[in-house]
Amino acid sequence: MSDTFYATTPIYYVNAEPHIGHTYTTVILDTLARYHRLAGDDTFFLTGTDEHGDKIAEIAAQRGASPQETADEYSAAFRSTWEALGFSFDRFIRTTDPGHQRVVQEILQKVYDAGEIYFQEYEGLYCVGCERFLTDRDIEGGLCRDHERAPEKRRESNYFLRITSHFSWLAGYIEEHPDFIRPERYRNEALAMLREESGLGDLCISRPKERLEWGIELPFDPDYVCYVWFDALINYLTGVGYPDGPDFERYWGAVEHFVAKDILKPHAIFWPIMLKTMGLPVYQHLNVHGYWSVDGRKISKSLGNMVSPIAMKERYGFDAFRYFLLREMVFGLDATFSETALIRRTNADLANNLGNLVSRTLNMTALFAGGEVPKAGEPGDLEREIQAAASGAAARVDASIRSYEFHRALEAIFEFLDCVNRYLETRAPWKAAKDPANADQVATTLYTSCEALRVIALLLAAFLPETAAEILARLGIPDALQTARLPDDAGRWGVLEPGTATSKGAALFPRVEVPEKAD
Ligand SMILES: [Zn+2]
Structure with a gap:
C-alpha cells in the first residue's frame, strides 16, 4: 500500500x-x-x-x-x-x-x-x-x-x-x-x-x-x-x-x-x-x-566554525559527512562535531568495517569464482543465521527510520555487517578454497557474502546514496534501486542471480590520517 x-x-x-x-x-x-x-x-x-x-x-x-x-x-x-x-x-x-x-x-x-x-x-x-x-x-x-x-x-x-x-x-x-x-x-x-x-x-x-x-x-x-x-x-x-x-x-x-x-x-x-x-x-x-556544536563551541560566524559541507565533501566525500551527522546526533538532542571525530568514525566504520567487507568479498569472488556470483549449495546453520539477521536488520531499519532514530537504523545495519564479517572469519573461504573438496562450501560462502552486500547496499541507500550505488554497481546490479521496495527486498533472501558479473574496484573509503595535533 x-x-x-x-x-x-x-x-x-x-x-x-x-x-x-x-x-x-x-x-x-x-x-x-x-x-x-x-x-x-x-x-x-x-x-x-x-x-x-x-x-x-x-x-x-x-x-x-x-x-x-x-x-x-x-x-x-x-x-x-x-x-x-x-x-x-x-x-x-x-x-x-x-x-x-x-x-x-x-x-x-x-x-x-x-x-x-x-x-x-x-x-x-x-x-x-x-x-x-x-x-x-x-x-x-x-x-x-x-x-x-x-x-x-x-x-x-x-x-x-x-x-x-x-x-x-x-x-x-x-x-x-x-x-x-x-x-x-x-x-x-x-x-x-x-x-x-x-x-x-x-x-x-x-x-x-x-x-x-x-x-x-x-x-x-x-x-x-x-x-x-x-x-x-x-x-x-x-x-x-x-x-x-x-x-x-x-x-x-x-x-x-x-x-x-x-x-x-x-x-x-x-x-x-x-x-x-x-x-x-x-x-x-x-x-x-537539537544543535550542533563544533569543537565544543556554539557555531558562529565570528568564530569561523560553521563547517562548510562542500569542504567536507571535497576532503572526505559527502557520504562520510552524512554518515557522521546521522550516526552521532540522537534526533532531538544536541551533538558535537569535530573533524578528528569525523575521521575516526570514517576510518573505523566505513573504511575498516564496510569498505573491508566489500573488498574482501569481491576480491574472493574474483579469485575463487571467476568474478561471478557463484551458485549457492544447501545453506547450513551459519547461512540460515545470516538470512535471519538480514531480515531482522531490514525490519529494524524500517522501524527506526520511521521513528527518526537514524543512529539506531545505522546501528542495525552495522550490526548486520559485523555478523557477516564474523561469518566470513568462521567459514574462512581463503583457507577452505585450498582443498577442491570444499568447492561447494566456498561457493555457498561467497554467495552468502555477495547477497549480504546486496542487503547492506539496499539498507544504506537512503543514508549513503553514493556508496550504496557503488556497491550495487560492483555486484553487477546497478539498477537494483529502480525497482527495489523497502523493507521487503532487503529482508528477502536469494535475490542475487548466480552468474552475475561482479567487479572489484578501489577502496570505498580510503583511510585518512588523524591530524597530529588532534587530541
Ligand atoms: Zn534578537
Whole structure:
C-alpha cells in the first residue's frame, strides 16, 4: 500500500552560506525522502530560502546592492550547494517567487476579512536580529537573548494577528495529540510558552514601509509590508500548490515539518494558529532537532566554525559527512562535531568495517569464482543465521527510520555487517578454497557474502546514496534501486542471480590520517 509523505526543511534565511546546521536538517530530509520513495510512498521533499525582512535589507545596504540582488546571490548559493551535495528535493521554493507572494497576499486578505487581524499603535523594544518586538522573556541584562544586542525602543502603528484568543484551543490540541510536537521536551516547551500568556501578546504581522520596504505588500494597506515570518511559514502551503493545485490536499494531509530548536516558537505557536485562522487543518507533526556544536563551541560566524559541507565533501566525500551527522546526533538532542571525530568514525566504520567487507568479498569472488556470483549449495546453520539477521536488520531499519532514530537504523545495519564479517572469519573461504573438496562450501560462502552486500547496499541507500550505488554497481546490479521496495527486498533472501558479473574496484573509503595535533 502506498502512503503519502510530504516533508519540509525550514526555508533557510539568505544571510549566510550553508553550514553544518542547515546541512543536517537537509540530510535528514533527504534520507527520509529517499527511504519513503524506496518504500513506494508518494513522496514530496520541499526545501528553499526565506528572503524578506530587515536583515536582508540591512546586508544589502552594507554591500551596496539591492535586497533582490542579495537574496538572489545567497539563494543561488544554497541551491547550488544542495545540488552539488546531491540532495533529492522535489522543489526549491523562494519566498520572492511571484507565485508565493500572490498566495501570501490572498491569505492575508482572507484572514483580514475573517476579522483575525486588527490595527493598533504599539510601543516596545525591537530587535533587528529577531525582526520583531521583544517580550520580557526575550531580554536578559538589557540585551536580546538570541542576538546579544540591545533592542531599540520603537513606537509604531501596526497590524496584529489575533493569536492569544486561540491559545486555549492550541493548548487543548497539543494535549490531545501528544506527538503533535516531538520529541516530548519541545512539546512541553510549547505548552509552557502558551501558559505564560503575558509573555506572548498578539503577533505583529506588518512593518511600515517607511522603515522597511523589502517585503510583501499588505493587500489591504499599501503603506505596510508583511512580517517576514508570516510570509515565510506560508511556503509550506505554496510549495505543494495551495490553494487549488491538484496535489495540495493530498500532500497537506501528510505534512511533516522538521526544524532546529531555535525556531520552535514560530512553528509550534504561530503556525498552527495561522492555519486555524485560514481555515486549514494543522500539520501532522513538528519534529524538532537539537544543535550542533563544533569543537565544543556554539557555531558562529565570528568564530569561523560553521563547517562548510562542500569542504567536507571535497576532503572526505559527502557520504562520510552524512554518515557522521546521522550516526552521532540522537534526533532531538544536541551533538558535537569535530573533524578528528569525523575521521575516526570514517576510518573505523566505513573504511575498516564496510569498505573491508566489500573488498574482501569481491576480491574472493574474483579469485575463487571467476568474478561471478557463484551458485549457492544447501545453506547450513551459519547461512540460515545470516538470512535471519538480514531480515531482522531490514525490519529494524524500517522501524527506526520511521521513528527518526537514524543512529539506531545505522546501528542495525552495522550490526548486520559485523555478523557477516564474523561469518566470513568462521567459514574462512581463503583457507577452505585450498582443498577442491570444499568447492561447494566456498561457493555457498561467497554467495552468502555477495547477497549480504546486496542487503547492506539496499539498507544504506537512503543514508549513503553514493556508496550504496557503488556497491550495487560492483555486484553487477546497478539498477537494483529502480525497482527495489523497502523493507521487503532487503529482508528477502536469494535475490542475487548466480552468474552475475561482479567487479572489484578501489577502496570505498580510503583511510585518512588523524591530524597530529588532534587530541
Ligand atoms: Zn534578537
